[in-house]
Amino acid sequence: MSKSSEEVGRSQTRPPVRVVLAKLGLDGHDRGLKVVARMLRDGGMEVIYLGLRQTTETIIDAVEQEDADVVGISMLNAGHLTLGPRMVEALVAAGLDVPVVIGGIVPDEDLSALVDAGVAGVLGPGASADEVVACVLAAADSRG
Amino acid sequence: MIPVSAVVRSVAELVAAARGGERRAVARLLTLVERGGAVADEVAERSWSALGGITEGSTDGSRAHVIGVTGPPGAGKSTLVAGWMIRLVERGCRPAVLAVDPSSPLTGGAILGDRVRMADATAAGVFIRSIATRGHAGGLALAVPGMVRILELGGFDPVVVETVGVGQVEVDVASAADTVLVVVTPGMGDAVQANKAGLLEVADLFAVNKSDRPDAADVRRDLELMLDLSGLTGHHREGVADRPSITSTVAITGAGLDELADATETHLVNLATTGTLVTRREERWRAEVRSHLDRLLLDSSHQLVDALIRGSLLTGDESSAGKSPAAVARGLALLLAEQMTEYLDGVVEDDR
Numbered sequence: 001m002s003k004s005s006e007e008v009g010r011s012q013t014r015p016p017v018r019v020v021l022a023k024l025g026l027d028g029h030d031r032g033l034k035v036v037a038r039m040l041r042d043g044g045m046e047v048i049y050l051g052l053r054q055t056t057e058t059i060i061d062a063v064e065q066e067d068a069d070v071v072g073i074s075m076l077n078a079g080h081l082t083l084g085p086r087m088v089e090a091l092v093a094a095g096l097d098v099p100v101v102i103g104g105i106v107p108d109e110d111l112s113a114l115v116d117a118g119v120a121g122v123l124g125p126g127a128s129a130d131e132v133v134a135c136v137l138a139a140a141d142s143r144g
Numbered sequence: 145m146i147p148v149s150a151v152v153r154s155v156a157e158l159v160a161a162a163r164g165g166e167r168r169a170v171a172r173l174l175t176l177v178e179r180g181g182a183v184a185d186e187v188a189e190r191s192w193s194a195l196g197g198i199t200e201g202s203t204d205g206s207r208a209h210v211i212g213v214t215g216p217p218g219a220g221k222s223t224l225v226a227g228w229m230i231r232l233v234e235r236g237c238r239p240a241v242l243a244v245d246p247s248s249p250l251t252g253g254a255i256l257g258d259r260v261r262m263a264d265a266t267a268a269g270v271f272i273r274s275i276a277t278r279g280h281a282g283g284l285a286l287a288v289p290g291m292v293r294i295l296e297l298g299g300f301d302p303v304v305v306e307t308v309g310v311g312q313v314e315v316d317v318a319s320a321a322d323t324v325l326v327v328v329t330p331g332m333g334d335a336v337q338a339n340k341a342g343l344l345e346v347a348d349l350f351a352v353n354k355s356d357r358p359d360a361a362d363v364r365r366d367l368e369l370m371l372d373l374s375g376l377t378g379h380h381r382e383g384v385a386d387r388p389s390i391t392s393t394v395a396i397t398g399a400g401l402d403e404l405a406d407a408t409e410t411h412l413v414n415l416a417t418t419g420t421l422v423t424r425r426e427e428r429w430r431a432e433v434r435s436h437l438d439r440l441l442l443d444s445s446h447q448l449v450d451a452l453i454r455g456s457l458l459t460g461d462e463s464s465a466g467k468s469p470a471a472v473a474r475g476l477a478l479l480l481a482e483q484m485t486e487y488l489d490g491v492v493e494d495d496r
Contacts, residue, residue, distance in 0.1 A: 015179050016252055016276070041253035046276045051260040061266050062259060065273055067171040 017069045017140045020062050022050035024073040024083050033074040036103055036123075036132055040072075043133035056083075056090040063091070063098050069140045070120075075104040085117035092118075099139040103127075155183065159190045162298045167271060170298040174273055177290040180283065180439075184290065191293045207425075208301035209412050210292055212321030214309035214343065219327045220353040221306055222261035224395035224404075229270045229304070231405050240271040240300035242291055244284070244307040244317065247276040254278075258306065271300055277313070286435045288317050289428065302408075309343045319346045320428050322421060323411045325404075327351045328367070330359040344370065347388050349407055355392035355400065364390060386414060444484045449476060 021037055023030055030052050037047045048066045050059065063071055073087060084102050091098055099120035106114070106122050114122055120139040123132055153161070153169070155176070161169035173191070177184050195207065215221050222243065229239045243258035254276035262272055275291070277284050288305060295303045305321060307314040318324060326347035344350075344367075352363050371387055389407050393400035415421040 016247075016254075016278070037255050041248060041255050042251050044251045044253045046247075046254045046256060046274075048274050049255055049257045049260060050263070051257075054263075058263060058266060064168055065171050065266075065271055067175040 017045045017137065018048060018066060019045050019070045019072055019136055019140075020048045020050060020059060020066060020068045021072045021074070022054040022059050022062075023052045024054055024056070024059065024075060024087060025077065025079050026053065027075060027077040027079070028052060029076050030074070032076065032103065033072075036072065036074065039129040039132045040136060042129065043136075045133075045136065056087055059087065060090055060094050060096065063096055064094070068098060069143060070099055070101060070136050072101045072103060072136065075102065078105070080104060080106050081110055081113060084114050084119050088118040097143060099142055101136055101139050103132075155186045155190055159187070159194055159297065162191075162294060163194060165299050167298070170271070170294055170300075171273070173294045173297075174291050177294060178275065178278075178287050180287065184287075187294070188290050191290075191297050194297055195293060208292075208296040208303045209323065209408075210321045211302050211304045211408060212318030212324040212346075213304055213306045213327065214315055214318035214324070214346075215327030215353075216329075216332065216343075217308050217310065219329045220395045221308075221327050222258045224327060224351060224353055224393060224401070225304055225306055226262040226265040226270075227395055227398050227401045228404055229265045230268045231401055232302070233268045233270060235405070237302065238269075238300050239302050239304065240273070240295040240298070241265070241304045241306060242273050242275055242288065242295070244275045244277060244288070244305070244314065246308065246310075246314075247279050249279055252279065271295070271298070284313055284317055285320075285431075286439055289320060289432050289435075315343055315346060320431060322415060322424055323348050323408055325349045325351060325408070327353050328363060329354045330357040330363050332363065348386075348411055349388055349404075350390040351393045351400070351404055352390060353393045353395050356394045356397075360392065364392065386411075440488070441484070444488070445480050449480075 019040055021033055021040075023033055033049075033051075037049050040047050048062060048068060050062055059071060059073070062068070071087065071091070073084070075083060080102055084100070088100050091100065100118070101121040101123065102114060102119055103123040106124055111122055120142055121135040123135055127135075153172075155173075158169045158173050158176075162173055173187055176187050213221055213225055225241055225243075229241060232239045241258075241262070243256070243262075245254055245256045245258065247254040256274035256276060258274055259266065259272060262270070266272055273291070273295075275284075275288070292303050292305065305318055307318045309315050309318070309326070324346050326344060326349070328344075328350060329352070350367055352360055352367070354360065367390055375387065389411075391400050391404045391407050393404055395401070412421070415424065
């Protein structure tokens, strides 16, 4: 991490990074996402929390209206190889240049497929608050 | 490949696109206004002239009906607003919502959760933007009117500003509206609470949400009693003849939301026929001038004050240390007046 969370939060030059967080698809487990929301908040970011059972369409509406910098989707239902790339494609198709970070249970052998599909970052179980914040900030910085 | 959104558009282009109803341009302008500074000033300038100043509006579509919604945390404001806005879409309106939630004073971060309750409204086409208070003094009071104007520019009407009624700033921001709705619920306390100054005084309309609860009738009675006393003491918001109406709602079932929509429209009509609408909009205009002036004063003073405080007070300068804070402040104010003149000369140069 190049900057501590506090520096980013208090930065006078950089406005807070805005992140849309959602559970994509049929998956009722949002405890992890709520923890991530809190980590990002404490990392000085503005979290637009959508919650459970979102679709690529509802996420795109939110990204567009909120002028978000990053999309974070959480999946614990093994749907990441289907829905992760679909989220990236949907954003591109909508003309939105917004990176996608996936959090959840993602086996190591699936990582390269997600990276190839254009996913900006993957966070698994046990990621520390600093790692989560750094990953989302890096995604935000990767934006064109 | 360069996505469309990556193409950087000028403020003038964005304003033109927003006027054509392009949601992405509206969203981008909202960001620019929220960030403040010189770009926000340019956006304000262009959107102000595009809208043509203060008008009666709404009847000719040139200005939106601005509705402030506030109330204690957990009163059901977001759920209520979502259901209400869906009904307005069904009535042919094009509503937008600015949902304000607090930033952490420690990290500057925020969790903006209003969209969780507003998923159906998003699906119905309601434009929703979440705003964090971002903590800086007067920033919200400066940003929100500018953001409302962008939504008006985008053709949205009504524009709802929803805040948690926990601080003076939040209440002030929601009160800077044509119509102010205060949402209350059972279990908030008795008639004495209802007569405490603050939140309830600013209301043009009340919604008693969660009215399916057994003690909802008590809340209604306490509110009526409070309003009786207001009538007795002759106290009411300036320019308002009507006693605020009270609508019982159950936001999660939708009960009372049609009545609420009717009450709000009636209030707008009453404002327009009594001439209060223009008075209120002029008052908002003056409040915005004050907010901008506050910012100019703060900008020009902070740097000097910081330097003086750090330099002279903390290093134990003989001339300052040991004096009372008020005495030091008066001394600083004289220095400020000089610096302000130089600073404002610079700003005026830039404007030319």
